Amino acid sequence: MASDPHDISVSVNGKTYQRTVDSRLLLSDFIRHDLLLAGTHVGCEHGVCGACTILLDGLPVRSCLLLAVQANGHEISTVEGLAAPDGTFSTLQQAMHDHHGLQCGYCTPGILMTMTAFLNENTSPNEDEIREALSGNLCRCTGYQHIVDAAIAAAAKMQSGSR
């Protein structure tokens, strides 16, 4: 029962979706409930935890602090778009796996999106820069050390030429 419906067209992971959404629908809920892309997790819903981080036109943003209607005409990337079509992990995903960068995994999609954008911008980051980039993502399991290790390893591997 939409009280203020809007037609939107959004590109998510390269695929264009056209939907009618109520203005009060959060982008995070639109991605999960309307598009059934449940890889984007919802934690605090007020912009603190970072679990719902997606890329909007290539930049990491909190999808719980955007309205779905605001995404009209924009490009979104979610965790579902990181691996190759055959399921091969991206370099960062593989590094997170190799370095035990996750335990319960709830924060992981947000961290992957944040760090994917960060490593595109900063190809040879030091540990301090990585921790600064990670500062908007809460992880209660790992203590962050293994995530930092994974990011350092992924950056080194990406520098040496693989994706």
Add this chain to the structure above:
Amino acid sequence: MKPAPFKYIAAATLEQALALKAKYGDDAKFLAGGQSLIPAMNFRLARPAVLIDINALKECSGIAPHGSGGTRIGALTRYRTLQNDGSLGVAFPLFGEALPHIAHPQIRNRGTIGGNLSHADPASELPALVVAMEAAIKVKASTHERRIAAADFFQGLLTTDLQPDEMLVEIELPAPQPRTGTCFSEVARRRGDFALAGAAASITVDQEGLCTHARLSLCGVGETPVDASDAAAILVGQRVDTERMDHVADAVRRMIEPPGNVHATPDYQRHVAGVLTQRILATAYDRACHGL
């Protein structure tokens, strides 16, 4: 944790946005970065009947020279743009020093300077910065426009001088005087979080190293950014030595009424504000005398 129903209108031009605000008044909120407004709506602390999305108003975004050595910043300019602008941090070192303390990368990619100042969260850094920098805030309505000194803009907790039909459109930063040193520092529990206390200072000296002008402001320790320039005025005409800085810090401790929170009692915040005051005055004075 979901917003109450509202009517959403994406404004295509500034004129349209202002006409809508004139029509709906206090029932409408402008939606810029949404990094304060949407959480407030998710919590149902804010229930605007109408949201006027101004994100398409390109004319309200950007950084441009203004007057002799000053800078104009469009209200819709995002933190990311401010931080990535190489010349802004050079021309206004206080800005350059404070920007990395503001929020987290995901917030910086959306949050705007105009939205931040309009929201007027006293814990936020930017209101204290524009007060210390003696910025002017330009607001517009369909029928008029006016400039407000930053020190007069913030009137209470989350309350500004903005009238129901007005929009903050621009911030004007005046050129710093020669031999001016600035410093910003804050204490926060976690990088990017709101500070327990933060302080900004700007000190100008003459050829002999005597202070000719001093501005001091604090964030996180009251209902508005605290303009403590009156407390710092005792430095004018003087060399800024330890005794005088202690004096200013004492005055700051007396004048503020920190709210306290789960991480800090009001007394601890008062203590931190005093220590920060001493530190930033010393650094700003040193920079004024020796450059930077």
